[in-house]
Amino acid sequence: MSRPIPLLIVSTTLDCGGAERFASTLLANIDRDRLQPELVLFRNKLGYAMPADVSLHTLGHRRVWNTARTVARLRQLIRRQQPAIILSNIAATNVVTGMALCGIHARPRWVARVGNSPRLHDSFLKSWGANIVYPMADRIVGNSVGLTDELRTRFSPLAQRMTTLPNPTDLKALALQSTCADSLRPRMEGPLLIAVGRLCQQKRYDLMLEAFARVRSQVSAELWICGDGPLRRQLERQIRHLKLTSSVRLLGLRRNPHALMKQADLFLMSSDHEGSPNALIEAQVLGIPAVTTKCPHGPEEIVIHRTTGFLTPVGNADAFANAVLRALKTKELLSHTSAYEQVRRRFDANRVVRQWEDLLCQQVMTTRSEPSDFHSVSQVQSP
Structure with a gap:
């Protein structure tokens, strides 16, 4: 040999x-x-x-x-x-x-x-x-x-x-991490939304919060954001300004966000640019529907539009909010188990x-x- x-x-x-x-x-x-x-x-x-x-x-x-x-x-x-x-x-x-x-x-x-x-x-x-x-x-x-x-x-x-x-994506490790116990639980009844990523301009959490405020006017949802970065204080101010302090939680850097992701009803990503976002891949592998901007590059190669999630225009808070509301009000994204399996095979x-x-x-x-x-x-x- x-x-x-x-x-x-x-x-x-x-x-x-x-x-x-x-x-x-x-x-x-x-x-x-x-x-x-x-x-x-x-x-x-x-x-x-x-x-x-x-x-x-x-x-x-x-x-x-x-x-x-x-x-x-x-x-x-x-x-x-x-x-x-x-x-x-x-x-x-x-x-x-x-x-x-x-x-x-x-x-x-x-x-x-x-x-x-x-x-x-x-x-x-x-x-x-x-x-x-x-x-x-x-x-x-x-x-x-x-x-x-x-x-x-x-x-x-x-x-x-x-x-x-x-x-x-290490499917076995991801599955194991997603089943680990985590003491964090939603504060309220209703759907749980989650985002994972660095708090920086590229990720456009300001747009996500603006869209979530519109979602909250119709649905009693909660948003968890896992990650840290230079825009944390700015986002905290925006959360207070939008009166979202009871429904948005900035959780900081989590070594194992997958246990939290597994609790979620929907994964959100509002980036202006990406390469091939790992967190979005992992959410899809875990079978979690996603609403994401159709940014360059990656999301449209990961999410199957209207099957495992929704792709929305970059920088459009209204379109993002409407896609979130559609995803929450229908179960259609949860029924395509074969589509999620297709994502798993591709990134295995x-x-x-x-x-x-x-x-x-x-x-x-x-x-x-x-x-x-x-x-x-x-x-x-x-x-």
């Missing part, structure tokens, strides 16, 4: 977040006979589970001005560990990994996973860096078809190197992780023409 291929996975942390969840799920399910993974973290923060057999390396990254030091440390680590292939999981790690690989002779293969629209890059370094380092990547993987299409448009000379693989980690294994192994086994270091996208011709 051949030896497993050494794989280095690079992540900012293994704490809360979609890219971090992806790394944790991949590490837990990857076939050790095919790939032997090691994990590199910018910062030593472990919220998600990490298998005991995985070697952990930390780079001590703190602020953006530490980036040069982080790049140097990662380059040194790559030279020492000599992985056959590297997988970086988000824009920040993609940029640092690409810079670290520059100058390494006979460098390992590199797969860059992109989990969100490049339009959302929140720093010059990410935006500029993506244009510089992505031509060095052997494969660029989007987590939804819509996102990959956007990447092909944005980085058109690299289009042939791009593919799509969805976020893997047993299937998706095998696809990741195939892609990673294929990159190592195939011959490539060595890309040049540090050429901008505009200078690169498709391979």
Whole structure:
């Protein structure tokens, strides 16, 4: 039997977040006979589970001005560990990994996973860096078809190197977590609505609260929001202004939101942008109907409109409220058990992780023409 291929996975942390969840799920399910993974973290923060057999390396990254030091440390680590292939999981790690690989002779293969629209890059370094380092990547993987299409448009000379693989969901772990006891119970009779995600502008909780106020004028519903972030105080003020203090609960970061999600009648997501939202996938896997904006990207590839939920226009509180009311007043979304099973099959980690294994192994086994270091996208011709 051949030896497993050494794989280095690079992540900012293994704490809360979609890219971090992806790394944790991949590490837990990857076939050790095919790939032997090691994990590199910018910062030593472990919220998600990490298998005991995985070697952990930390780079001590703190602020953006530490980036040069982080790049140097990662380059040194790559030279020492000599992985056959590297997988970086988000824009920040993609940029640092690409810079670290520059100058390494006979460098390992590199797969860059992109989990969100490049339009959302929140720093010059990410935006500029993506244009510089992505031509060095052997494969660029989007987590939804819509996102990959956007990447092909944005980085058109690299289009042939791009593919799509969805976020893997560990169905057994999710089912177990959803059955864990939780002491939190609704305050009132009536339907329970739930949302899960960081309290930031992208998620548009302001629109969700505005829509929920209209729902509350007709239905005695309760809304739970799991997550924390920079907009918490602003949302607390809006909740008071809309007189929703008795019906909306900001629950903060929950290590296991799935036990709470399982209690809910409806899952809500009001984002302006996404990549492929894990919380929405998990709600659908648990058989919870959803009302979500049809934002770029992901929701329309997850929710089957009028079957497992409703898709509404981005930024339209009236349409969002009307969809919530329709979902609550009819049982039609609960009857399509085969449709929810279709969602489970598509995102099942047993299937998706095998696809990741195939892609990673294929990159190592195939011959490539060595890309040049540090050429901008505009200078690169498709391979």
